[in-house]
Amino acid sequence: MIDMHxxxxxxxxxxxKTVADSMALLKEEKNQGIKKIVFTPxxxxxxxxxxxxxxxxxDSFKRLSSAEGFDELKIETKxxxxxxxxxxxxxxxxxxLAFENTNYLLIEFPTNNRPYGITRTMQSILERGYTPILAHVERYEYFTDDPIKLYDLVSMGCIAQVNASAVTGNVSIKGVSPLQYINWELAHIISSDAHSIQKRPPDTMDAYKLVEKKLGSQYKEWLIKNSYDIFNNNYFDDPVIHKPKKFLGRWR
Ligand SMILES: [Fe+2]
Incomplete structure (x- = not known):
């Protein structure tokens, strides 16, 4: 499996903060079954x-990759x-700005207010042959309150990522859930967004297990395949996205 955020x-x-912190995080990534990582400061x-x-x-990567034990982890990195x-x-x-040797780039938005110019900026990136990956889309109320806004961006060709901790419910989410986004194929990859072993550790394994349990193994395989396609810079095509509809006060 791959962690891309x-x-x-x-x-x-x-x-x-330190190389020791990084090594502890990498060891936990390995425990989680992660074999490839994109570092995304x-x-x-x-x-x-x-x-x-x-x-x-x-400079930071050189310090980490020359640390004792780094090569033994056998994690492929970009x-x-x-x-x-x-x-x-x-x-x-x-x-x-893109992930090394790919045409994919990870973009996060402000949490509270939908900024001016998202659609035009994403369109311009796509026209230049690059694909925006929208980071932790479960975090923005302007998407969870109105998932059509996310649908419109995915229809244009953007890819959406959800955080593993949000999938497993360790963080509170309003409106549409990350599992719902995955079910609609409006979220395409799960990543950890890991920051530290204590507060925000690598935690993708339980999220994949939950996807398998709630949505079926085909969704888990689909998510993993998507992350491989991005890591390997393969063409990404998602023709079956579901357009959310509001019915009896709920998005379906
Ligand atoms: Fe992040």
Whole structure:
């Protein structure tokens, strides 16, 4: 299995602080059955210089990959980032923001208010041959209150990610649940968004088990296949998304 959203690189964001923290997180990833990881430290185009960020990320990765025990874990890794939404993204070199050797990039939105320009920015990224992966879509009330807004972005070609902890119900969710999104094929991958062993550990295994129990093994296999397709930069096609409809006050 693959984790494509985590804050494991040391000393670069609000995730792992030291190489020892990172190694503890990687060992837990391995316990969770994870064989491939995309490291996705936070990057804010409004506040950070891209070249400085990339240099800091390279340095952080070098420190981790030269640590004792790293090679023995036999986890295949790629560098990426979690980009805070800004219309500035479209002025930037997308190849530098994308997951290493792929055309996929991870974007998070502000939690409370739907920012101006999402649709236009996503369209522009897609037109340039890149695919936005929308991070933890269960977190935004403007999607959970009105899932048609997420449906519209997925219809355009965006991919949506949900956090494992949200799937297993360890965090409170209003409106539409992550399992519902997966069932509608409006969420395509599960990732950990791991930050620390104590507070936000790698936890994908239970989420996959729950998907299997509640939705069936074909959904679990579908989620895993999707993450392989992204990691390997395969073409991603999702022609069977369900358009949510409101009936008797509930989204179905
Ligand atoms: Fe994150």
């Amino acid at each position: 985590c804050h494991i690189l040391p000393g670069i964001d609000d995730g792992a 936070h990057f804010n185009p409004e506040r950070q210089n891209l070249e400085h960020f990339l240099a800091a990320r390279d 560098l990426g980032c979690e980009i805070y939404f800004s219309m500035r993204i479209i002025e930037m070199e997308l190849s530098k």
